[in-house]
Amino acid sequence: xxxxxxxxxxxxxxxxxxxxxxxxxxxxxxxxxxxxxxxxxxxxxxxxxxxxxxxxxxxxxxxxxxxxxxxxxxxxxxxxxxxxxxxxxxxxxxxxxxxxxxxxxxxxxxxxxxxxxxxxxxxxxxxxxxxxxxxxxxxxxxxxxxxxxxxxxxxxxxxxxxxxxxxxxxxxxxxxxxxxxxxxxxxxxxxxxxxxxxxx
Numbered sequence: 001x002x003x004x005x006x007x008x009x010x011x012x013x014x015x016x017x018x019x020x021x022x023x024x025x026x027x028x029x030x031x032x033x034x035x036x037x038x039x040x041x042x043x044x045x046x047x048x049x050x051x052x053x054x055x056x057x058x059x060x061x062x063x064x065x066x067x068x069x070x071x072x073x074x075x076x077x078x079x080x081x082x083x084x085x086x087x088x089x090x091x092x093x094x095x096x097x098x099x100x101x102x103x104x105x106x107x108x109x110x111x112x113x114x115x116x117x118x119x120x121x122x123x124x125x126x127x128x129x130x131x132x133x134x135x136x137x138x139x140x141x142x143x144x145x146x147x148x149x150x151x152x153x154x155x156x157x158x159x160x161x162x163x164x165x166x167x168x169x170x171x172x173x174x175x176x177x178x179x180x181x182x183x184x185x186x187x188x189x190x191x192x193x194x195x196x197x198x199x200x
Contacts (some may be wrong), residue, residue, distance in 0.1 A: 028071070049104070051105055059151075075106055174195075
């Protein structure tokens with residue numbers, strides 16, 4: 001049965017009984033910002049394994065997202081100093097026993113809807129004989145209200161964690177230059193002339 005929980009509720013239910021589970025953090029990451037990093041830090045606290053999954057295009061948004069290759073590079077730059085080991089997606093599932101090492105991977109395959117991503121992750125877990133590993137999907141509180149309207153929501157059997165951060169709001173403010181970019185990606189954004197056409 002699917003659940004929609006806060007981080008505190010999730011911790012109370014699973015922290016002790018399931019020490020090795022996976023947080024899947026999806027979104028546009030356009031660009032990655034301090035709100036994203038706050039959520040990732042909370043995921044690190046609760047999960048040994050994190051899949052960061054930028055979508056090609058958010059189906060709920062009308063504005064075209066920045067090319068996904070740029071967004072992936074900015075994620076890598078922003079996470080370079082985090083206490084996480086980086087793995088390619090295929091290698092991420094290559095071991096049968098997850099260690100206590102904090103690990104992340106960036107999901108670089110195309111998906112638009114969450115159910116597409118979840119099905120692909122489930123296939124990867126089954127192929128690696130890890131189908132009994134618990135996983136959850138993390139969203140910001142400004143997305144939480146729409147979760148039950150997601151395409152194929154009822155068939156996903158998914159636990160969703162609502163992080164107390166308005167992720168989309170931060171992204172909009174950054175693109176309008178009302179909030180600063182992360183120091184780690186300023187040079188990349190300027191070099192590639194990203195977000196130059198946004199309204200100020």
